[in-house]
Amino acid sequence: MDGSPSPTGPKVAAVVVAAGKGLRTGGAVPKQFVMWRGKPLVRHSVEALVAAGIAPVVVAIPEGWDEVAADCLAGIAGVRRIRGGDTRQDSVRLALESLEVDAPARVLIHDAARPVLPRVVIHALLAALETSSAAIPVLPVVDSLVRGEAGAMAAAVSRDGLFRVQTPQAFDFAAILAAHRGWQGATDAGDDAQVAVAAGLVVALTVGDEALRKVTFAADLEETEMSVLPRTGMGFDVHRLVEGEELWLCGVHIPHGKGLSGHSDADVAIHALVDALLGAIAAGDIGDHFPPSDPQWKGASSDRFLAHAGHLVAEAGCRIAHIDVTIICEAPKIGPHKLEMRQALARILGIDLGAVSVKATTTERLGLTGRGEGIAAQAVATVVAV
Numbered sequence: 155m156d157g158s159p160s161p162t163g164p165k166v167a168a169v170v171v172a173a174g175k176g177l178r179t180g181g182a183v184p185k186q187f188v189m190w191r192g193k194p195l196v197r198h199s200v201e202a203l204v205a206a207g208i209a210p211v212v213v214a215i216p217e218g219w220d221e222v223a224a225d226c227l228a229g230i231a232g233v234r235r236i237r238g239g240d241t242r243q244d245s246v247r248l249a250l251e252s253l254e255v256d257a258p259a260r261v262l263i264h265d266a267a268r269p270v271l272p273r274v275v276i277h278a279l280l281a282a283l284e285t286s287s288a289a290i291p292v293l294p295v296v297d298s299l300v301r302g303e304a305g306a307m308a309a310a311v312s313r314d315g316l317f318r319v320q321t322p323q324a325f326d327f328a329a330i331l332a333a334h335r336g337w338q339g340a341t342d343a344g345d346d347a348q349v350a351v352a353a354g355l356v357v358a359l360t361v362g363d364e365a366l367r368k369v370t371f372a373a374d375l376e377e378t379e380m381s382v383l384p385r386t387g388m389g390f391d392v393h394r395l396v397e398g399e400e401l402w403l404c405g406v407h408i409p410h411g412k413g414l415s416g417h418s419d420a421d422v423a424i425h426a427l428v429d430a431l432l433g434a435i436a437a438g439d440i441g442d443h444f445p446p447s448d449p450q451w452k453g454a455s456s457d458r459f460l461a462h463a464g465h466l467v468a469e470a471g472c473r474i475a476h477i478d479v480t481i482i483c484e485a486p487k488i489g490p491h492k493l494e495m496r497q498a499l500a501r502i503l504g505i506d507l508g509a510v511s512v513k514a515t516t517t518e519r520l521g522l523t524g525r526g527e528g529i530a531a532q533a534v535a536t537v538v539a540v
């Protein structure tokens with residue numbers, strides 16, 4: 155179970171809170187309606203949730219901004235708008251109340267102010283809900299911490315066991331609705347996990363993502379050219395076609411008289427793609443990360459290499475914008491398998507199918523691929539800073 159919602163699995167809805175005033179960001183328009191990377195800020199995460207199969211998505215908006223919000227969210231299926239409250243916590247509770255009629259089994263609660271929402275985070279949260287009634291994405295604290303008094307350092311604070319908490323936060327729907335209704339705190343909770351813990355729920359921790367950072371101050375909306383320029387990497391690989399081996403291409407098993415030989419499963423297309431991803435972040439090549447001399451990679455599924463390359467891209471502060479793989483062979487015919495290959499690559503990397511291209515060509519019976527001695531592949535990967 156990878157956490158993806160499925161038509162037969164538990165129904166997953168989402169709340170996106172976008173009813174704040176954005177006072178710390180400033181400006182005439184609340185930050186959630188400001189244009190950012192080509193579309194209104196709020197639209198980014200709403201689209202990501204809908205694309206991940208979450209429905210319905212209820213968006214809490216501030217009083218007086220209904221028309222603007224309608225424009226910002228125009229054309230996205232499965233989205234409902236409601237009036238938010240005076241505080242974030244009120245906005246969440248009102249949105250949850252409005253979802254009661256839909257009776258979802260689970261709900262993700264997300265800040266519109268966190269526009270970049272990687273699919274892999276959603277999957278990890280929903281997977282955690284298999285064994286817990288609440289889950290939140292967290293990141294380690296990497297700076298040292300101090301308590302300050304009157305502009306001077308008073309004492310160091312241990313960062314052991316401390317985490318930075320992000321959204322979306324994932325819950326059993328009935329449990330979080332009851333928790334919000336029963337909230338007894340004197341002041342607002344910082345987030346929904348705090349409401350859940352106060353109600354006695356156990357909140358599991360999953361791995362967050364730097365890309366999920368929250369737009370809080372005006373500077374968070376500004377981007378330098380360096381932060382938006384895409385980076386491209388390319389990869390190329392060849393493996394020998396032999397009798398007695400299975401044929402794997404782009405993570406898909408293809409029945410064929412022969413297969414590719416190599417130390418791992420010899421998925422030449424994934425190997426080219428791994429090199430393209432590593433190239434885009436200047437992180438060496440596949441041999442540096444998975445040396446053929448290392449026995450642990452003997453017969454290994456190349457899915458693992460690709461997933462690792464995807465993690466390295468995220469660690470480098472980037473997300474994959476697009477990948478394009480070309481398989482070069484006379485046989486087998488690649489066309490009938492292209493969709494399945496794209497789906498496999500999208501799944502392994504946790505990216506949208508629309509960002510994955512798989513193509514094939516022959517060399518007109520010329521050269522080693524033309525003679526059927528081997529299969530070659532080349533790939534291009536584009537990543538952007540997040």
Ligand SMILES: Nc1ccn([C@@H]2O[C@H](COP(=O)(O)OP(=O)(O)OP(=O)(O)O)[C@@H](O)[C@H]2O)c(=O)n1
Nearest residue numbers: 171172173174175176177178240241242266267
């Ligand atoms: N009454 C409120 C207050 C906040 N939010 C939402 O909660 C998220 C996190 O809040 P924050 O970043 O603090 O946004 P603002 O409250 O708008 O910011 P500020 O505190 O600077 O005014 C945002 O998506 C915001 O729109 C909300 O839906 N309803």
Ligand SMILES: C[C@](O)(CO)[C@H](O)COP(=O)(O)O
Nearest residue numbers: 242265319320321344345368
């Ligand atoms: C919900 C939240 O984003 C989790 O980190 C955070 O608590 C919101 O804080 P804010 O002060 O309302 O921006």
